[in-house]
Amino acid sequence: QVQLVESGGGLVQAGGSLRLSCAASGRTFTTYTMGWFRQAPGKEREFVAAHKWSGGYTLYADSVKGRFTISRDNAKSTVFLQMNSLKPEDTAVYYCAAAQSYYVGVDPRNYNYWGQGTQVTVSS
Numbered sequence: 001q002v003q004l005v006e007s008g009g010g011l012v013q014a015g016g017s018l019r020l021s022c023a024a025s026g027r028t029f030t031t032y033t034m035g036w037f038r039q040a041p042g043k044e045r046e047f048v049a050a051h052k053w054s055g056g057y058t059l060y061a062d063s064v065k066g067r068f069t070i071s072r073d074n075a076k077s078t079v080f081l082q083m084n085s086l087k088p089e090d091t092a093v094y095y096c097a098a099a100q101s102y103y104v105g106v107d108p109r110n111y112n113y114w115g116q117g118t119q120v121t122v123s124s
Contacts, residue, residue, distance in 0.1 A: 002026040002113040004096045009118030012086055016122070020081040022096030022115055030054070033099040034072055034079040037108055038092035038120075045095070047106035051079060059104055064090075086122045093117040 008020040022034070035050035049070040050059045058070055067086075072079040079096060097111035 002032065002098050004098060004113055004115035006094065006096045006115045006118040009094060009120045011121045011123065014086060014088055014122055014124050016086050017082070017084045018086065018120060020083065020094055020096075020118060020120075022079045022081075024077040024079070024098065030074045031101045032113075033101060033104050034070075035097045035099060035111055036070060036079075036081045037095045037097055037111075038090075039095070039117075040092040043092075045108050047108070048094070049081060050099075050104050050106075052104045053101045057104060059106070061106070083120070086120075088122045088124045090120060091122050092120060094120050 003025045006022050012018055031053050033052055036048040037045050038048050039045040047061050051070045051072050067084050069082040095117045096115040098113040099111040103110045
């Protein structure tokens, strides 16, 4: 079992930045792929970014590529999402998720553990 707790959400103006954190506890953090997803009101949950447990491999949605950066600190069992040049369409609840180490992808059904989410609101 893995427990995930997100933090760092808030209200920011368009063009601004936020850094989300996700602290993991429980089973060995280092062997999981870590991902970020988001869900806006009335929309399905969508993939944002993922980071393989080793080797530094990352994957991004086209909509955030070049603006968002996912990173992880395995020693602290924490994954981060640095969000720059934020747009109003980035407004959503952001979720941290963990998947088995063999999976690095965009399908939320393959992520086994989820945090409670943190709200990000970008004003125009």
